[in-house]
Amino acid sequence: MFPSGSNISSSTLFSASCLNPVASRPYSSSAQSPLAQHKLYISLMTLRKTPLPRLVLDNVSCMRNAQQILRHVNATVHDGSALVLSGTNGSGKTTLLRMLAGFNKPTAGQVLWNGHDITKSGVFHQYKLQLNWLALKDGIKDKFTVRDNVLWFELLEGKEGNSLPALELMGLGKLVNEKARMLSMGQRKRLQLARLLAMDRPIWLLDEPSVALDGEGVKLLEYIIHEHRKKGGIVICATHLPIAMEDPMVLRLPPRFPRRMTLVDMLDRGGPD
Numbered sequence: 001m002f003p004s005g006s007n008i009s010s011s012t013l014f015s016a017s018c019l020n021p022v023a024s025r026p027y028s029s030s031a032q033s034p035l036a037q038h039k040l041y042i043s044l045m046t047l048r049k050t051p052l053p054r055l056v057l058d059n060v061s062c063m064r065n066a067q068q069i070l071r072h073v074n075a076t077v078h079d080g081s082a083l084v085l086s087g088t089n090g091s092g093k094t095t096l097l098r099m100l101a102g103f104n105k106p107t108a109g110q111v112l113w114n115g116h117d118i119t120k121s122g123v124f125h126q127y128k129l130q131l132n133w134l135a136l137k138d139g140i141k142d143k144f145t146v147r148d149n150v151l152w153f154e155l156l157e158g159k160e161g162n163s164l165p166a167l168e169l170m171g172l173g174k175l176v177n178e179k180a181r182m183l184s185m186g187q188r189k190r191l192q193l194a195r196l197l198a199m200d201r202p203i204w205l206l207d208e209p210s211v212a213l214d215g216e217g218v219k220l221l222e223y224i225i226h227e228h229r230k231k232g233g234i235v236i237c238a239t240h241l242p243i244a245m246e247d248p249m250v251l252r253l254p255p256r257f258p259r260r261m262t263l264v265d266m267l268d269r270g271g272p273d
């Protein structure tokens, strides 16, 4: 696992040469003293140990239906860190999460995982196995029991033994044999979170994870995020509500850009204004 720590910039990515001025110098120098050479060597060794970011959003833009949703988004995410996506309704938080999940492709720029473009099929095949996606649509099967709704995902993952402890931690221990249709909204959200825990994948993509949770539920969410990050896991979270986290990076997306008129719009309105 890489040590934690992350960089984020809304317009510019930090490159290794920004972090260490030595790196921007030419490697060979004929007139260097032994001390200078030694310092250069140490600097290069330090540079080599600088961990690569696990995820990089490299100047990512996204258009959907002739609308510019995201423009020139940059971020670097290291193991153990949290990236919080904030912004007004419609600013593109879910779109960005969907892009990180591989559902939408960037129209410009790229998303890199371990330095590789996730849209390349060989890369995506491995990358998707790292992801755990918590969406507003909860994907809960109402006819299954609470336990089976978690157990199925755990078994598909080739894991075992996590489901019950995860459900108990999320406060659903007494409901494990109930049909999921009996659950309230907040309990369904807790079930989703138990599924995250049971599947135990490193990159969590969370869309409004605290919606419908009561105060205790939010505390549990904060706790499992903390524990996940302690193990080197990554949390990327779109939220309007405050969720306490240590040193999160916050990426505030600007309000969506004005809609560009399509040919259909122009014909409907008898031409551009």
Ligand SMILES: Nc1ncnc2c1ncn2[C@@H]1O[C@H](COP(=O)(O)OP(=O)(O)OP(=O)(O)O)[C@@H](O)[C@H]1O
Pocket (backbone or CB within 6 Å): 064, 065, 067, 069, 087, 088, 089, 090, 091, 092, 093, 094, 095, 096, 238, 256
């Ligand atoms: N399937 C789609 N096709 C075309 N445009 C879409 C689609 N889904 C969303 N959009 C557009 O993308 C914009 C951003 O939507 P998104 O759901 O990413 O915003 P958000 O920041 O998550 O909003 P909220 O805070 O309301 O959840 C919306 O304003 C909408 O116009």
